[in-house]
Every structure is written in C-alpha cells, then in structure tokens.
Amino acid sequence: MSGEAGLDIEALYKEYRVRIFRAVAGVVFDDAAAEDLTQETFERAWRARRSYRGGAEEAGAWLYRIAMNAAVSWLRRRRLARLLPTRIFFVNDPSPDSLERVENRHMADIVLAALSPKLRVVVVMTYYSDLTQQEIASALGIPRGTVATRLAAAQRIMRAVLAEQPTQQQRRTGDEARV
C-alpha cells in the first residue's frame, strides 16, 4: 500500500470511509458535517500521502488521527461542544427497532453528548476504532497514560449521566401515574 508514490488513498477510502464517518459522527453529532469532515480527512490524507512515513498497517491510525483533529477543529469552530442537542440522532431513523434498542441509542447519545470533545474522541477511538491504547496515544499525539486517564474520566461521567436518566420502565410508570 505504501511505496514510492505514497499511500493508495483510493484503497484506504474504500476500506475506511464508513468507519471514519461513524467515528466523526460520534464526535461532532452532525451527520452532514461528518460527511464533509470524512471527505476533508481523505483530502488531507491525499495531499500528505507522499510525506507519509509510516507503514501500511498504521495507515488506519493515521487516518483516524486526521479525522479526529478535523472533528475537534470543527467543534471548536462551531463552539457547540457542550451545547449539542441530542435529538439530532432521532431524526430520519426509519429502522423498525425494538423499544430497548431505541432506548439504548438514546442513552448512548446522551452519554456521548455529556463528554467534552477530548474525552469523546478517546471514547470513540477506544470503543469503535479497534485501536490499542498505544495506537490511540500515538494517533492523538498524547502519552498512553493520558489516554487511560481520559478514558477512565469519560467512563465515570458516562455512568453518572446514565444514573440520572430514568429507564424506559420508570418513564412508563411515571406516565401511567400522571394519567
């Protein structure tokens, strides 16, 4: 994949475009922006393909690094890091899911939205990109201990946020009591 001409961006695009899109969408909470940022990620990779010095097996981590930097920059520009409406994810979701799956998605949106961009990036890369903590650390340019610290902090916040959310059963009970 790597050679004198640099990386084969077309091959990387076919392999990673959906994964990059999902990771970016998990950080920016905006599908349209995630699509644009995915394109931007591969544009940047294409421009830097000749200067890439890593191996083919590290190209995925390199792409994630570009994508996460682009996503965080986008959030910084929009200044929406802590003001994200979580209802965005409920729009245009036509799949006939069970109530529990819908509730799980709702919970996942809430806990991700509660995290700061730095923590969210670590959570998304840890839970979704299949990279080790060392790979995430090198991709983000931070020490491995910082990755572990941020992940632990994010898990604490996520649990706390989940603890504040009533379950579907509790909501149903509350609705019945109101009626």
Added chain:
Amino acid sequence: MKPVSELRDDELARLVRSRLEARQPRHIPEHFVPRARPSRTMLWVIAAAALVFLALTATAAARTDLGSMVLSGVFGRQPATHTPTPAPSVSGQRPAPSGTGQSGGGAAPGAGTTSPAPPGTAPTPPGGNSLPVPPPSLPVPTPTVCVPTLSSPLTPLPVPTPTPPVCIR
C-alpha cells in the same frame, strides 16, 4: 436495561459502539475524487497583488504627496496638488464670463470706464475687467533647525551631557 452501577466497561463500549454503527453515510461517494485546488500560480499572483497594495498603502500613509501622486497615476487622474485659488478682483467687479465684455464693447456697463483703483492695487486695464492679482506675498518662515549642541565638546567625558537643543533661525 441493567442498573447503571452494574454496567461493565464492555457493556458501556457495546452501547456506544452499537450507536455509532447505526449511523449510515448518505452522501459519501463510492470513489474518492480529490477536489481541485487553486493553482499555486494563482495564489502567488494574489499574494503579489496584496503586497503591492500594502506597499502603496504604507507609502501613502508615510508620504501623502507621493502616495497621492502614485494613486492618481494608477487611476489616471491629475495629482491633487494644492493650487492657489485666484484672488478676488480688487476692483470689486465680478469677472465677466469669457467672450463678453472684451469684444464688441460698448454695451457692457462700465466698459471704457475705469474706476479709481485703491492705492496698492494693480491698475485695471481698459475694458472694465480686472486681472486677478496675486495676494501679497507673506513672509516665508525660515526653517528652524534644532541642533543639539554640547556644552563642551572637548571635555573628555565618557558620556557628554547634552544641553537642551538650541534653535537656530
């Protein structure tokens, strides 16, 4: 759903992962086509034009006369020089419009008559129209050069004590 306190890390991970995997891109093309970027030549041309503009602006700010001259040359206008306005007629008569009063005379009032000019004014030529008289020249101020002088130039002090500048006229 389990109580939150019982959620293990892998279940939290599964929750987030399932959410992310539910996302599907809609407008991402199948093949990667890099977008065309503006050529470097165009960027250089824009940068050069910006530099020239900045240089002109700085010049105009530093030297108003030179800047206005350059700008007037760029825009094809006469430089905005400070031309003295013609002095009003001393005889008190309004200057006649061109082509009247000078030729075919006799009809214009005051033609052929000369009003007595006040002392110190130029004589009015026959015909009634007075020529613009330049205003009396004002005394030109002598440029003042301030030269700091040393109290004693031959004193071998390491740091000469400057005295207040003496203004020579």
